[in-house]
Amino acid sequence: MIVWLNGTHGVGKTTTSALVRELIPGSRVLDAEKVGETLMDIAPSLPWTGNFQDWPPWRPLVVETARHVLDYTGGTLVMPMTVLVEPHWREISAGLAHHGIPVRHFVLHADQDTLRGRIDGDLVMGPSDFRLRYLEPYAEAARTWLHTAAEVVDTTRLTPAEAARRIAESVAVTP
Template identity: 35%
Template sequence: MIIWLNGGFGAGKTTLAEELRLRLPEAVVYDPEDVGLMLWKWVPPNEDFQDLPSWRELVVATALSLRRHHADTLVVPMSLVRDAYRAEILGGLAEAGEEVLHVFLEADAAVLEARVAARAPVPDNPETGQSAGEWALSRMDAGAAARQPAGTLVLRSDRLTPAELADEVLAAVEPRRVR
């Protein structure tokens, strides 16, 4: 199974992935951001590596390979901001026969802003002068939860602790493992 943790920047995807890794020690946590950073070593960096078709293709291929060769359970903390990209990636995994639980972590905008602001500073983008925090805040979408596909497990990360979020995810995973 693949557990895809989606949500705005600062929603708690990485924290939840770590909580799930503690509870599912056999699981592999796969961060597709690493694929984007790898691509930027070879192709000119753009504003958002998700716009690169090769990123989306490699994210699916890497997930499939990790699942096939290294883990029964893959936990993927990655914001998929654009609906078309989410459909392309999650659809590609489903078409390959993977069971995917798509989790969307929702939180009030003020909470997300505070969490992003509290992160350790990352150097500004020399091309735009924009900080990583400013970049993340510019991509927040208050209506994203309403547009998630059917079957998405939507959880409020500003109202539940990481342990409670993990409980909810694992409760949703269990019936799927029995199939």
Template identity: 35%
Template sequence: MIIWINGTFGSGKTTTAYELQRRVEKAFVYDPERFGYVLMANVPKEISKGDFQDYPLWREANYRLLKQVAEEYAGIIIVPMTVTNELYFAEVIGRLRAEGINVLHFTLAASKSTIQKRLWKRWEGKNSWAFQQSHERLKVLESDLFKEHIQTDEMSIGEVVESIAKLSGIELILDHRRGWQKKLDRLAIKLKEIGFLKQMKG
């Protein structure tokens, strides 16, 4: 089974993905974004595209690798990735489903003001790419194509995880961590992602 967690930038996809992984007996977080950064780092600036999703290679490679992992891995694959282009959605998620792979899709929805507050906490202001993209992507993700929608404005990460698990029909492991431990774990994930991005840009 693949659980695809969609949503605009700042919606909490990555944090939710890793928290869900912690609560599932056997699960793996597959991040298509990482391949995107590797791709971008190996294309000359003169011919590079503004968004790595615009490369057919990115879509084809993620489809093929996800298909292989899904067929060989006896666990749940969790994919945190923003996809708002209907064609790209069909080329990856649609093709996987056509191959008989069970792909459950969830969009983490929130109001514009909530998303902006979350982006500010990530030090992404009004001039950041994520901030400028968020409003248009929020509108696109309202489409029925991107169901199931989970309205997260008043939900904690734990509640979002529980909601996805319930809708997916999967059982969660009890979480015995204290509040401060959860915060440290989530901070570690953010620092890991920042370190990866710096490495790619370097």
């Protein structure tokens, strides 16, 4: 199974995914951003689109990487990755379904003021214009498709540990 943690940059996906991993036996974290970083290494030969997720190889490579890791290790993959473009999500989820891989899709959500505060106050990454640029695209995705395509965990007033516990408990009751 895959537990996909979606949501905008700065909402706490990376932190929460590590905590979810601790709560779900036999799980491990697979960060799909690493697939994008691999493509970025060959970027001079790829037409720049502004986001590696727009490169056609990224989405099937994410699917195949997850499939091969699960075939090798079994268990559960916790995948923290922002995907705000609906056709991209549909391609990934259809690819995983094609291989018979169940996906629990969660969106970590917080209100705009909370997100801005978290991004501006991030002690590890520091304030980030990149992350701030995704607040409106996230809000648009949330309004139009994302919140209906996933289980929403509102983290506005939750710690990452509380959010992780809610996700792990929800996954544990899956039939």
